[in-house]
Amino acid sequence: MNYISYIERTKAFYAAQGFDVPYQWSQHDDVPFSPMSKRLSDARIGIVTTAYRDQTTPMMARQAEAVPTEDAPTNFLNEDLSWDKETTHMADRRSYFPLEYLKVGVKNGLIGSLSTRFYFAPTQYSQRLTIEQDAPAIVRFAQEDALDGVVLVPI
Amino acid sequence: MAGIATVVVGTAWDIVTHCQVPRFVYNDLPLGNPLGNPWDIVMQSQTMDRALSILVDAKTPTAEAMQHRFSSDDRWKMTYMAVTDENREELRERGEENRRQRLADKADGLKRE
Incomplete structure (x- = not known):
């Protein structure tokens, strides 16, 4: 598989910007695995995205949020996120936010139900903030909404 | 649970x-x-x-x-975050701007604790 080594690219890219200490990408030796407890046709599914609704809050101040699904923007404003702006575009929400797909799945009976909220996970430089604040907040949201399965789609 | x-x-x-x-x-x-x-x-x-x-x-x-x-x-795979002789100076300046912006955001209390 001829995948891009983003870890190496990032290292070189930020070194060229004068950041001397390379970013230490998150790594976990112990990864808890939870089996699905229900059939998909009985399950409630939620979406976690790193796409944000507006750009008025600077990236570093953004926190995990639960947002009513009906308030999902047709186009998230993703300009300040890191993605390959030279190669592609994000004008088609379905290429990163599977709301339409899941709605059709519910309608067809493939999926039990869709959460009434989706969840925003900020792309934080600080792993401490992700692990100690944002991730637990999203788990809380998922429990409040009685989710059985979650699809996480990082940009 | x-x-x-x-x-x-x-x-x-x-x-x-x-x-x-x-x-x-x-x-x-x-x-x-x-x-x-x-x-x-x-x-x-x-x-x-x-x-x-x-x-x-x-x-x-x-x-x-x-x-x-x-x-x-797979030509598209060559360009993302590429460091070249053409963009090296621009990247150095971007780094400076990035550090300035972070300090300004921090001074404005926008940083999470």
Whole structure:
């Protein structure tokens, strides 16, 4: 598989910007695995995205949020996120936010139900903030909404 | 309390497998379109079909690659975050600006603690 080594690219890219200490990408030796407890046709599914609704809050101040699904923007404003702006575009929400797909799945009976909220996970430089604040907040949201399965789609 | 089943759908094979997650569906596509190429509903649906199937069926940690392609060749893979003689000075300036902005945001109390 001829995948891009983003870890190496990032290292070189930020070194060229004068950041001397390379970013230490998150790594976990112990990864808890939870089996699905229900059939998909009985399950409630939620979406976690790193796409944000507006750009008025600077990236570093953004926190995990639960947002009513009906308030999902047709186009998230993703300009300040890191993605390959030279190669592609994000004008088609379905290429990163599977709301339409899941709605059709519910309608067809493939999926039990869709959460009434989706969840925003900020792309934080600080792993401490992700692990100690944002991730637990999203788990809380998922429990409040009685989710059985979650699809996480990082940009 | 029982945990909640999760699946990650993404385009950075090395970052996600380095991190390790319970279930991962990988697309060899540009950052920005983890589910499939823009406007390609068939590709996007195939990705989600696979993600839900792994969500339900996987019994152990699983990482799978879809066979989708962004274009007929891989030239697009050369440009993202490339450091070249042409952009080296621009990158150095961007780093300076980035450090200035971070200090300003911090001074404005925008940084999370």
